[in-house]
Amino acid sequence: MKKIFNVGLIGCGHIAETYFRAHKYFNNFKIIKCADINTKAAEICAKTYKIESLSVKQILKDKDIDIILNLTIPSAHYSISKKAILNGKHVYSEKPLATNFNEGKKLIRLAKQKKLFIGNAPDTFLGGGSQKAKELIDKNTIGKIKFGNAIFAYPGIQSYHPNPEPWFAKNEGGPVIDMGPYYLTALVNLLGPVDNVFSQSLKNTKKRIIGIGPRKGKIIKVECPTTYFSTLSFKNKTIIRLTLSFDVISHLRNHIELYGEKGSMVVPDPNMFGGSVLISKKMNSNWKNYKTNKTLLGKINIRSQSLRANESPTNANYRGAGLSEMIYSIQNKKMHRCNGDLSLHVLNVIDSIHKSAKSRKKIKILTQCKKPKYFTKKEINSIIK
Numbered sequence: 472m473k474k475i476f477n478v479g480l481i482g483c484g485h486i487a488e489t490y491f492r493a494h495k496y497f498n499n500f501k502i503i504k505c506a507d508i509n510t511k512a513a514e515i516c517a518k519t520y521k522i523e524s525l526s527v528k529q530i531l532k533d534k535d536i537d538i539i540l541n542l543t544i545p546s547a548h549y550s551i552s553k554k555a556i557l558n559g560k561h562v563y564s565e566k567p568l569a570t571n572f573n574e575g576k577k578l579i580r581l582a583k584q585k586k587l588f589i590g591n592a593p594d595t596f597l598g599g600g601s602q603k604a605k606e607l608i609d610k611n612t613i614g615k616i617k618f619g620n621a622i623f624a625y626p627g628i629q630s631y632h633p634n635p636e637p638w639f640a641k642n643e644g645g646p647v648i649d650m651g652p653y654y655l656t657a658l659v660n661l662l663g664p665v666d667n668v669f670s671q672s673l674k675n676t677k678k679r680i681i682g683i684g685p686r687k688g689k690i691i692k693v694e695c696p697t698t699y700f701s702t703l704s705f706k707n708k709t710i711i712r713l714t715l716s717f718d719v720i721s722h723l724r725n726h727i728e729l730y731g732e733k734g735s736m737v738v739p740d741p742n743m744f745g746g747s748v749l750i751s752k753k754m755n756s757n758w759k760n761y762k763t764n765k766t767l768l769g770k771i772n773i774r775s776q777s778l779r780a781n782e783s784p785t786n787a788n789y790r791g792a793g794l795s796e797m798i799y800s801i802q803n804k805k806m807h808r809c810n811g812d813l814s815l816h817v818l819n820v821i822d823s824i825h826k827s828a829k830s831r832k833k834i835k836i837l838t839q840c841k842k843p844k845y846f847t848k849k850e851i852n853s854i855i856k
């Protein structure tokens with residue numbers, strides 16, 4: 472089978488730049504054509520990266536394309552991924568898989584029927600930081616993990632995104648759909664699948680003001696809760712308290728802390744690839760720092776901060792690793808790590824958090840997925856340049 476897969480990009484927005492940068496790091500794909508519902512965005516993208524721009528319809532039917540990279544907004548993920556599969560293409564999509572669980576289920580079923588691969592971000596759990604935490608947990612460094620805390624909290628995207636409406640919209644908005652995929656995927660990677668959830672939510676403001684771009688100053692409606700507190704019970708009996716919020720001005724808590732029978736662990740930012748794992752095995756002891764900045768997918772690769780808020784020059788960003796690992800898996804006929812079962816399970820948890828907050832009832836998670844395997848140096852070396 473050929474080594475380099477031709478990728479057709481749909482959705483030429485903010486995050487596209489990061490995937491083009493992935494050409495520098497990974498050896499088995501090339502984005503050769505692009506499309507967007509906004510033809511101008513596709514044309515600008517094509518010009519910037521010296522590729523061809525097509526209409527969405529054309530790219531889906533293009534014979535040169537092996538994989539559709541779906542970087543559209545969350546509410547379009549389902550329809551674009553579905554069309555890609557129906558046109559016989561493998562698909563790799565940004566998170567979440569879809570904005571509702573039923574659509575997610577349909578996508579996975581369709582991909583299985585058509586024997587095509589469907590892959591989904593986030594792939595940050597393949598990075599040096601999450602993988603170091605996994606290695607230490609699997610070696611039983613902190614013993615059995617009994618419980619833990621996880622938090623993503625900030626004031627919301629409205630100050631730096633020119634079109635923030637989707638983040639506050641009724642069916643696709645809120646912090647669980649936006650940031651939940653990173654935290655939930657990272658936790659499933661470390662602890663295995665979730666068994667049940669209980670959740671509460673808050674909506675603190677009815678309106679937000681756009682802080683940037685041509686519509687600066689415009690007031691937009693908040694149509695969804697913007698803070699969720701959830702208790703996640705994992706099948707392995709670990710309990711995690713997860714806070715996801717667009718209502719916090721500032722905080723000093725760690726992204727993820729896990730408390731085991733033999734010690735405590737701070738897991739690095741699940742939105743990024745690098746960072747240090749910290750472990751303390753005695754009360755008031757110093758935290759041992761397990762750095763990952765020399766690992767293959769943990770090395771800092773961002774020198775200057777781009778306009779996107781998720782990048783800082785002190786961390787590593789290898790988005791595209793999941794796409795590359797999926798291609799490697801297609802070529803070697805094995806299950807990829809950012810697979811449909813994992814992303815459907817995460818979507819099931821997201822959906823259940825929303826439902827639990829509405830019904831005030833504990834919800835059992837019915838989907839299953841396997842805890843992803845440790846990403847070995849040998850495997851990483853086979854996909855990086």
Ligand SMILES: NC(=O)c1ccc[n+]([C@@H]2O[C@H](COP(=O)([O-])OP(=O)(O)OC[C@H]3O[C@@H](n4cnc5c(N)ncnc54)[C@H](O)[C@@H]3O)[C@@H](O)[C@H]2O)c1
Pocket residue numbers: 481482483484485486487506507508509512527542543544545547551565566567779780781
């Ligand atoms: N921006 C980030 O920092 C970031 C980081 C990680 C993941 N993501 C994810 O990446 C995806 C895209 O985010 P973004 O920030 O690039 O969004 P964006 O709004 O900047 O870009 C999305 C693009 O998709 C196009 N689009 C929308 N509907 C379409 C359709 N039906 N057909 C074809 N094109 C369509 C839009 O015209 C736009 O150009 C989202 O799922 C988001 O969750 C974004």
